[in-house]
Amino acid sequence: QVQLVESGGGSVQAGGSLRLSCTISVSTGSSGCVAWFRQAPGKEREGVANFYIGYGTTNYADSAKGRFTISQDNVKKTVDLQMNSLKPEDTGMYYCAATSGRCWATMYPTMFHYWGQGTQVTVSS
Secondary structure, eight states: OOOEEOOOOOEEEOOOOOOEEEEESSSSSSSSSEEEEOOOTTTTOOOEEEEEEHHHHEOOOOTTTTEEEEEEETTTTTEEEESSSSEEEEEEEEEEESSSSSSSSSSSSGGEEEEEEEEEEEEEE
């Protein structure tokens, strides 16, 4: 069983930065994929980045490459998403998701069995 809690969302102006954190509580296991998704109103949920716990590999959506960085903090038991050079199109509800399986370059919501409640990110122009 896995529980995920997101934090760090907020409102920023274009060009600003935010750091999102996903706190992970797991009863057993030490590997799996943790991903960040986002969803804008009226649009499909899309994968932004993922981190393969136990291996350290990462994947990013094209829209996130060069601006976002996903990382793991083993002490705090979090997976963080550092978002720089934010754009209005980055606006949306950001969700942390996890699965016991591996990460793939392409992220589909159906791959992930555990989800957090979401945290809102708003980028104004």
